[in-house]
Amino acid sequence: MSQPLIELRAITKTYGQGQAAFQALRGVDLQIEAGEFVAVMGPSGSGKSTVMNLLGCLDTPGSGEYLFQGIHVEQLDRNQRALLRRQCLGFVFQGFNLLARTSAQENVELPLLYRGEPAEVRHAAALAALAKVGLAEWAHHTPAELSGGQQQRVAIARAIVTNPLVLLADEPTGNLDSQRSHEIMELLVRLNQEQGITVLMVTHEPDMARYARRIVHFVDGLVHRDERNPEAAPCC
Amino acid sequence: MLLNALLLALREIRRNLLRSFLTVLGIVIGVAAVITMVTLGNGATRMVADQIASLGSNLLMVMPGQRLGPGRDSAGAPKFKIADIEAIEQQVNGLKAVAPVVGSAVTLVAGTQNWSSTVSGTTNDYFVVGNWRLAAGRLFSEDEDRAGKAVCIIGNTVKKELFGNQSPLGSSIRVKTFDCEVIGLLAAKGQGGMGQDQDDTVLMPLRTAQRRLTGTLDIGNVMVSLKDGTNSTVAMAQLRSLLRERRKLADNVDDNFNVMDTKQIAETLSGTIGTMTALLGAVAAVSLLVGGIGIMNIMLVSVTERTREIGIRLAIGALEHEVLLQFLIEAVALSAFGGLVGIALAFVACLGLSALMRMPFLFNPGINLTAFFFSAAIGVIFGFVPARRAARLDPIEALRHE
Numbered sequence: 001m002s003q004p005l006i007e008l009r010a011i012t013k014t015y016g017q018g019q020a021a022f023q024a025l026r027g028v029d030l031q032i033e034a035g036e037f038v039a040v041m042g043p044s045g046s047g048k049s050t051v052m053n054l055l056g057c058l059d060t061p062g063s064g065e066y067l068f069q070g071i072h073v074e075q076l077d078r079n080q081r082a083l084l085r086r087q088c089l090g091f092v093f094q095g096f097n098l099l100a101r102t103s104a105q106e107n108v109e110l111p112l113l114y115r116g117e118p119a120e121v122r123h124a125a126a127l128a129a130l131a132k133v134g135l136a137e138w139a140h141h142t143p144a145e146l147s148g149g150q151q152q153r154v155a156i157a158r159a160i161v162t163n164p165l166v167l168l169a170d171e172p173t174g175n176l177d178s179q180r181s182h183e184i185m186e187l188l189v190r191l192n193q194e195q196g197i198t199v200l201m202v203t204h205e206p207d208m209a210r211y212a213r214r215i216v217h218f219v220d221g222l223v224h225r226d227e228r229n230p231e232a233a234p235c236c
Numbered sequence: 237m238l239l240n241a242l243l244l245a246l247r248e249i250r251r252n253l254l255r256s257f258l259t260v261l262g263i264v265i266g267v268a269a270v271i272t273m274v275t276l277g278n279g280a281t282r283m284v285a286d287q288i289a290s291l292g293s294n295l296l297m298v299m300p301g302q303r304l305g306p307g308r309d310s311a312g313a314p315k316f317k318i319a320d321i322e323a324i325e326q327q328v329n330g331l332k333a334v335a336p337v338v339g340s341a342v343t344l345v346a347g348t349q350n351w352s353s354t355v356s357g358t359t360n361d362y363f364v365v366g367n368w369r370l371a372a373g374r375l376f377s378e379d380e381d382r383a384g385k386a387v388c389i390i391g392n393t394v395k396k397e398l399f400g401n402q403s404p405l406g407s408s409i410r411v412k413t414f415d416c417e418v419i420g421l422l423a424a425k426g427q428g429g430m431g432q433d434q435d436d437t438v439l440m441p442l443r444t445a446q447r448r449l450t451g452t453l454d455i456g457n458v459m460v461s462l463k464d465g466t467n468s469t470v471a472m473a474q475l476r477s478l479l480r481e482r483r484k485l486a487d488n489v490d491d492n493f494n495v496m497d498t499k500q501i502a503e504t505l506s507g508t509i510g511t512m513t514a515l516l517g518a519v520a521a522v523s524l525l526v527g528g529i530g531i532m533n534i535m536l537v538s539v540t541e542r543t544r545e546i547g548i549r550l551a552i553g554a555l556e557h558e559v560l561l562q563f564l565i566e567a568v569a570l571s572a573f574g575g576l577v578g579i580a581l582a583f584v585a586c587l588g589l590s591a592l593m594r595m596p597f598l599f600n601p602g603i604n605l606t607a608f609f610f611s612a613a614i615g616v617i618f619g620f621v622p623a624r625r626a627a628r629l630d631p632i633e634a635l636r637h638e
Binding site for chain 2: 053056058059060078079082083085086087089091093097098099100101102106110111113114115116158159162
């Protein structure tokens with residue numbers, strides 16, 4: 001497979017209009033191979049979250065090309081993009097974004113429900129995903145009954161329950177203390193290594209970025225530096 | 237997909253019990269208030285209309301004496317005689333029936349019971365004029381009329397006071413100095429338009445009352461009912477000129493009798509009913525509006541939370557129409573449920589209140605449907621439209637919604 005999993009070509013994105021317009025991305029080129037663990041770093045306003053949202057099809061680019069397995073994503077309509085999210089992508093957000101008053105298991109089952117999986121398959125897959133993140137015992141608790149670290153692990157379980165090609169994490173440790181942060185990062189590394197899930201993570205904490213094997217630095221809407229991280233332990 | 241959406245919708249309703257309850261409550265109150273108001277209004281209107289109908293339609297009351305009021309004297313006015321009745325019957329056009337009435341307040345005794353009531357001596361025409369029907373027994377025979385026999389027909393109240401639950405037919409009542417055989421029982425009419433008990437009455441042949449109660453050939457007043465389509469103004473004018481002529485009144489002398497038209501009273505009351513109905517309609521419209529605003533508020537208050545929820549669903553792969561279907565089902569289910577509960581509540585309230593106020597309970601399908609669909613439409617629109625707006629956002633905007 002000479003073709004990269006993800007390829008961005010001269011992507012731009014502008015927020016607002018006229019005088020107030022702010023160009024968040026100014027022609028980003030980026031290639032990501034299957035199986036990589038990439039950390040995206042950069043100061044506030046550098047465009048790192050914007051690029052993550054574009055990669056996740058949560059937002060649409062102003063111009064440029066976005067190829068996912070050779071498919072021109074920028075030409076897809078809303079429903080096709082939703083289907084791409086459904087089939088290939090998993091999300092982890094800084095704010096967890098779990099459904100309130102809904103048990104961990106039901107939160108994790110939700111993506112499978114939209115895929116139309118039957119109930120037995122959903123239950124089994126959700127429990128398996130929760131076991132992978134170490135929350136098998138907590139399946140029936142609602143987010144309000146879980147700690148921040150646990151909520152984020154439920155969110156990760158929800159993201160991986162569909163066996164996605166790519167896991168997109170936007171500041172997954174931003175709301176957690178350092179010990180929980182390291183636990184989350186170790187979980188992501190394990191998923192990357194054991195399941196071969198491609199992980200893309202936005203962070204501004206160098207400590208967290210160290211877990212990644214490749215670190216992309218964004219400055220002012222452009223890729224500033226793209227480096228291998230020899231420190232990243234092949235761990236475990 | 238429909239099943240999934242149904243499952244998700246019901247799950248959301250169950251999970252957000254307070255919100256669901258408030259939405260349903262808004263619709264229940266709105267629907268129940270409007271239906272109860274209009275149904276009770278209809279009942280009251282019907283009650284008043286029934287009372288007017290029980291007066292007899294197109295009825296003229298002719299009484300001796302000048303128009304009542306300050307400085308008027310009715311004491312010296314001559315009474316009517318039976319000849320006046322015959323003249324009216326023959327010379328005024330468009331009459332259905334003419335009933336002379338001799339009234340007298342008496343104490344009635346039957347067995348050990350006694351009761352004060354009013355006796356009216358009259359003819360069988362009285363039943364036509366007063367819209368009376370018999371519950372049991374028979375009218376006066378020609379023979380009884382002519383001979384002035386001691387027979388009587390009693391109203392429901394008199395029967396209850398003197399005979400309780402037993403049939404009064406064939407029993408006799410002591411009226412002043414003579415015994416009177418009960419030959420008929422009037423069908424109950426209930427309260428009159430002025431609040432008097434119309435069933436507290438005893439009827440006997442005119443001649444019987446004249447001979448045995450008043451001792452004169454005078455007739456107290458005359459009740460005249462007009463045929464349908466008769467112009468009451470014309471009939472009144474004819475009646476008036478006939479009586480003036482028979483009483484030999486000069487042109488410059490006031491009437492020494494008085495003609496009243498119950499149709500005029502009825503028209504006045506009908507106007508009042510019209511006003512009442514319009515007022516009720518306005519109150520109902522306001523209740524619907526207030527109920528609608530209540531529903532709208534609850535729906536809109538939860539928009540922020542729901543917008544984020546929609547963002548999450550879209551992010552993890554839900555299609556726009558899947559999310560919308562779920563929200564639509566949710567809104568429809570809550571609104572329909574609230575509407576049905578409202579209708580049931582209104583039904584119970586109307587039954588109870590009509591019984592309490594002694595009014596007829598008229599089920600009005602129109603207002604039930606109107607209230608149900610109006611509230612349901614508001615529930616669905618305000619539950620669905622904000623959701624549709626949110627589902628059309630890019631997922632990231634929905635997620636960021638504050």
